[in-house]
Amino acid sequence: MLISFGCFFELEPLAETGGSLGGGGTFGAVGGEGGDTPVAGEGGSGAGGDPVFPGCNSVPGTKDCGAGCVPVGPENGCNDPECRPCPSVANAAAPTCGGDGGPCQIASCNSGFADCDGDLSSYGVESGGNGCEYSFGTIAEANQPLSVPRAQILVADGTRDDWSGIPAYRLEHPCVDCQDDGTAFRPSAQNEAPPSSDLSAYVRVAWDANNFYVLAEAFDDFIFSDGSSVDNGSCRTNGDYVPGPMCEDAFAIYFDGRQNGGNYGNEDHRIFIGASGASFAPSQGQPPTGTVVTRLLPSPGPRCYRLEAQFDWKLLVSNQGQPVDGKFPPAANQSYGFDIAVSDWDQSLTDASSFERQSQLFYTQRPAQSELHPSIAGVGVIVLTDHSGSDPQTPQ
Numbered sequence: 001m002l003i004s005f006g007c008f009f010e011l012e013p014l015a016e017t018g019g020s021l022g023g024g025g026t027f028g029a030v031g032g033e034g035g036d037t038p039v040a041g042e043g044g045s046g047a048g049g050d051p052v053f054p055g056c057n058s059v060p061g062t063k064d065c066g067a068g069c070v071p072v073g074p075e076n077g078c079n080d081p082e083c084r085p086c087p088s089v090a091n092a093a094a095p096t097c098g099g100d101g102g103p104c105q106i107a108s109c110n111s112g113f114a115d116c117d118g119d120l121s122s123y124g125v126e127s128g129g130n131g132c133e134y135s136f137g138t139i140a141e142a143n144q145p146l147s148v149p150r151a152q153i154l155v156a157d158g159t160r161d162d163w164s165g166i167p168a169y170r171l172e173h174p175c176v177d178c179q180d181d182g183t184a185f186r187p188s189a190q191n192e193a194p195p196s197s198d199l200s201a202y203v204r205v206a207w208d209a210n211n212f213y214v215l216a217e218a219f220d221d222f223i224f225s226d227g228s229s230v231d232n233g234s235c236r237t238n239g240d241y242v243p244g245p246m247c248e249d250a251f252a253i254y255f256d257g258r259q260n261g262g263n264y265g266n267e268d269h270r271i272f273i274g275a276s277g278a279s280f281a282p283s284q285g286q287p288p289t290g291t292v293v294t295r296l297l298p299s300p301g302p303r304c305y306r307l308e309a310q311f312d313w314k315l316l317v318s319n320q321g322q323p324v325d326g327k328f329p330p331a332a333n334q335s336y337g338f339d340i341a342v343s344d345w346d347q348s349l350t351d352a353s354s355f356e357r358q359s360q361l362f363y364t365q366r367p368a369q370s371e372l373h374p375s376i377a378g379v380g381v382i383v384l385t386d387h388s389g390s391d392p393q394t395p396q
Helices: 313-317
Strands: 062-064 069-071 095-097 104-106 146-148 169-171 199-207 211-220 250-256 268-274 292-296 304-312 335-347 355-362 380-384
Touching (some): 169 335, 199 335, 199 355, 211 250, 211 313, 268 304
Parallel strands (some): 146 380
Antiparallel strands (some): 062 069, 169 199, 199 211, 250 335, 292 304, 335 380
């Protein structure tokens, strides 16, 4: 909080000999003293300048904008010497000043938008750049159960164009003191949600007769996508070192095909998909070839990453490839357990040479100290819906 103190000065009577006032000082300097002859005083900027009020330099957090000492703020350009106000930018919160009266900056983007190109961390008074330029789509309130629309999604096209009109949901729930299903892998994630200026993520889901689809997108102020370089004891499962998406910024997708609880079955899945594009299933082993297809979409900027994934229904809910009544083949009004989380790896808070997972956000609010298992209470429920009245694909 900036505290403004008054700036006091005393006017001396004009000398009867007609001496002049001192010249105005430059920004941050005090004008010179008056002379005995009509010339500018020494130490000032010369004749004709506006006087700088004595005391501005000695009062922290203030500067002179021509009418006295005023608190430094976005309304007068933060550290801009000409006191031009910080411009507002598109899809963003009001401007603020950087630490210690630094340049204009934006603390956060509006919900559903991101500064993927990173030009708002520090910007000048001339322009706010392109603002929070990236839209995550039409944002909807999270519901339970979550209705999943039928749609024709083509993961191979490398774009998100076919997701148009499908709502996006924000991941916003931390998992308090969670544990990773009895393995040696433990998150160092904090038990509170980070600010959106550090991490924000959104997910969209869809289905057809063959696959279940996920589009996951994240803003991350620092994207760490080199999980293969991490071996700090927190990237192990069953005692074995597991490099890759478990140890980098990543999404983890949980699926409980039959909502039947208990230990891992062949319809329970937890699959990490990292910012590097790599995927890994730590508990069940890698899915059969072709049953899970993932694709890292082109990045909209250095602070964002996004991915698509499709999951074969035969993997998710069949019993050794055989139909399961009420679950497989998929149909409208059938329900399944589903959740998704995003992990944020950053430079360690205690060791600058290493990285650690500092935050983790879920779509579904989970109970404290729960295990991160697809069948544990707290996993969300999705219900397939059929808005179109027709199936875009024929089961294969």
